[in-house]
Amino acid sequence: MDATITAHMPGLVARVVVDEGDQVVRGQEVAVINCMKAELSVESNVDGKVKEILVKEWDEMEVGSPMLVVESA
């Protein structure tokens, strides 16, 4: 099953902290969004393997924008 991790706050992508193929666990930080100069952590909501990264640094995010896909175990 694939799970799409989405932005929980609007802003700019500050960085993606995982690579495609990385194993992640639920609650692990996978990306950071810069919202009004504050850095907010985006966490995976599933255990699994990062299948696809959909964003890059400086991309504009709205609430619900897809950020990456995790193939859950």
Add this chain to the structure above:
Amino acid sequence: MINKVLIANRGEIVRRVLRACGDLGLRTVAVYSDADAGASYTRQAEEALRLGEANPVKSYLNLEALVGAIQQSKADAVHPGYGFLSENAAFAEAVEGAGAVWVGPPASVLRAIESKCFCRDIATKVGVPVVPGSTEVLATVDDVLDVAQRLNYPILLKLDRGGGGKGIEKVERPEQVEEVFQRVQRIGTMAFGNPDVYVEEVIGEPRHIEVQFLADHHGNVVCLGERECSIQRRHQKIIEESPSPVVSAQQRQQLTDYATKLARGMGYVGAGTMEFLRSGSGNFYFMEVNARLQVEHPVSEYVTGHDIVQWQLRIAGGDRLSFSQADVQLEGHSIEARCYAEEPGTFRPSPGTIRGIRFPTTGRHLRVDHALEVGAVVPPYYDPLIAKVISWDATRERAIERLAAGLSQFSILGLATSVPVNLLILSSQAYRTGDLHTGFLDELFAEHIDWSMYEPKMFVGES
């Protein structure tokens, strides 16, 4: 002489500069990113030009787009506001290169004062105390240990060309120097492209006191009193006031003398601020110069009666200061509360669309600087500051009452604001007695707070 001013910024400060331009009969140009298209000030200015995408690197930090806007509008002066490129020497040079006047200190001064050690060295030469430490960059761990030998631990390792509180680390014991030194150098290289580090002693119970000054092209320097900015959260100021409750008339004279000497020593022209730390034992130390208009300038305007933004524009146009230090008298007390689009308590950012606003009544005792209107979008891409509420009255106690009354009439629907935090600070016993320090908020927030007491209300009596 200048005729047409391009304001290279966004939000409330654009409206503030527009007002000063209006007072002086100057023509105006606003600029905007896609996220700010349609903002109130873009309609208030005589012209408005698009810079680029929402991302500040593509718009408000985009030199090429800004120079293009200067050329297209034929503006002959640029006011940079605060933040963004306001203290950027390359932008000041680009403005001059485009044939416009830079409303700020000369590019050469901006370039020199980027180095904290340069400023500390100037201060030492003109007889102004600095926090004990080095006045030059330290190249090796041994150099640091050498200097630290004559200091008291804990010490701070700081970046010579840092900013925003980044790359400042405390060292408790000599054994830790090596590890911290390398870490700070790394942060410097990554964040600022420069690894230079110097050392300072830690000042206990610091209060943040700064002196506003104006310097013209004819060698005149005048100080407009001090501001106290000790209520901060993670280097973000929240409440500022003038005068400071702890600065005596004699100390004010001393600080004025220090700031004047520093401005002359740096060859400064324009409006600026000299920042000082006051230790728990009452000593003042020069920290740094802010080479721009500051967010909190209104409190100095209220107590001195001088319009700092008008003076910035007049000085840039070659005018001579029309008053001397002896003419500056501080009258009464002024306090500014910064309103951020943030959830109170958590300080989580709260961008959004404004669905309703109720403003307090403004006049002799209350001023609100903002660029808000119903339907306006507060975008997630920039600083969370959305408004400043500033009060004035004859005494500090009465200024607090005025500000609290104003803030409780100030409601915004559609996003969360820090107005409740401001009200909480103003109502605290510690604030009222003037017991301020930079750890003030942590102490205040240690207690449980019922934020529902501060829900915004659109109408008096609404429940």
